[in-house]
Amino acid sequence: MVMRLLILLVSLLLVGCGDRNWRTAETSEIMPLLDFSLIDENGQAVEAEDYQGKVTLVYFGYTYCPDVCPITLARLAGTLNRLDDDVREDIQVLFISVDPQRDTPEVVKRYTNAFGSEFIGITGELAEIDALTNRMRVTYDYEEPNQRGDYIVTHTSAVFAFDREGGAQFLIRDSHPISDAVADINRLVNDGA
Amino acid sequence: MVSHLFKTPRLLAGGMLLMLITAGHASGQDVQVSNARLSLLPGEQPGAGYFQLHNTGDETAVLVGAQSEAFEDVEIHMSSDENGMAHMHAMEQVAVEAGERFEFAPKGHHLMFIGRKQALAEGEDVEVLLQFGDEQRLPVTFEVVSPAAL
Numbered sequence: 001m002v003m004r005l006l007i008l009l010v011s012l013l014l015v016g017c018g019d020r021n022w023r024t025a026e027t028s029e030i031m032p033l034l035d036f037s038l039i040d041e042n043g044q045a046v047e048a049e050d051y052q053g054k055v056t057l058v059y060f061g062y063t064y065c066p067d068v069c070p071i072t073l074a075r076l077a078g079t080l081n082r083l084d085d086d087v088r089e090d091i092q093v094l095f096i097s098v099d100p101q102r103d104t105p106e107v108v109k110r111y112t113n114a115f116g117s118e119f120i121g122i123t124g125e126l127a128e129i130d131a132l133t134n135r136m137r138v139t140y141d142y143e144e145p146n147q148r149g150d151y152i153v154t155h156t157s158a159v160f161a162f163d164r165e166g167g168a169q170f171l172i173r174d175s176h177p178i179s180d181a182v183a184d185i186n187r188l189v190n191d192g193a
Numbered sequence: 194m195v196s197h198l199f200k201t202p203r204l205l206a207g208g209m210l211l212m213l214i215t216a217g218h219a220s221g222q223d224v225q226v227s228n229a230r231l232s233l234l235p236g237e238q239p240g241a242g243y244f245q246l247h248n249t250g251d252e253t254a255v256l257v258g259a260q261s262e263a264f265e266d267v268e269i270h271m272s273s274d275e276n277g278m279a280h281m282h283a284m285e286q287v288a289v290e291a292g293e294r295f296e297f298a299p300k301g302h303h304l305m306f307i308g309r310k311q312a313l314a315e316g317e318d319v320e321v322l323l324q325f326g327d328e329q330r331l332p333v334t335f336e337v338v339s340p341a342a343l
Contacts, residue, residue, distance in 0.1 A: 064239060066240055066305050066306070067270070067299060067303050068279040068281065070241075071299040071300055071340055071343060107237075110235055111236065115341065148307070148308075150307065154280050155278065155279055156277055157274050157277055157278060158277055174300070
């Protein structure tokens with residue numbers, strides 16, 4: 001009887017948390033389902049549901065960012081290159097601009113194409129972008145424009161991973177080794193977690 | 194408090210005198226630059242310059258700016274990550290002590306190349322003039338690379 005109770009307890013524990021032991025940072029408890037109404041790189045209105053069926057990696061940035069954004073996307077491309085072809089086919093990366101004034105669909109398309117076919121540029125109405133960032137509790141901020149009218153955008157630096165149904169799973173920071181990101185993405189694609 | 198008021202201008206005066214004394218030395222010529230790359234994507238978007246500075250001279254070398262005929266503007270920038278937020282800001286100058294090396298590297302210090310005047314392809318060279326605090330100019334050839342290559 002005691003043994004049965006123990007087995008039951010252990011199984012409950014395993015179901016409760018054991019299967020979501022990501023090497024990167026867990027987000028399923030703190031982030032809601034991926035949900036947005038934005039514009040894709042071809043100028044088409046898109047909803048988050050349109051991207052269900054594949055594992056989705058989301059990065060918030062802007063194309064006038066010369067250093068952090070391209071380096072992050074390049075690092076992500078390098079991470080995806082370590083995965084098997086059939087795993088990579090089940091992954092899409094959404095580069096969601098937080099600077100839609102400068103980032104038109106054409107601009108985000110050219111920008112994301114440089115990193116591979118998995119990378120999709122997304123832009124949209126500022127109000128819709130705000131709805132998404134508020135929902136996900138991530139922030140961005142515009143600095144004062146300089147004399148050329150250029151402005152710097154401060155933005156969240158992590159890459160967010162969602163399962164095929166748009167459920168938040170984990171986030172990848174620069175401080176996470178690429179091998180950890182590779183392992184977690186692999187697991188998310190293969191196990192469906 | 195009073196002694197502080199007296200001390201500060203004296204320190205300032207001392208610093209300025211030191212600057213005047215060292216101003217004649219050619220620190221720009223004692224600076225070596227290696228591995229200069231210009232990370233660029235297709236389109237109008239700004240690029241980022243990465244390189245290593247090695248100050249082989251006896252004086253501090255102060256990089257105060259850069260210019261290139263291929264771009265309207267070049268600025269010294271620094272990226273940083275604070276609490277999961279990516280920040281970037283312009284810097285007036287970067288000082289490299291005598292004998293020291295300083296790395297302009299991804300997600301740290303970089304030159305921001307703004308407003309390209311001509312199409313530039315991967316593998317092409319871009320001439321850049323680094324400007325130092327003592328009026329020295331150092332021409333450096335940057336190779337255009339994709340950020341994916343960094």
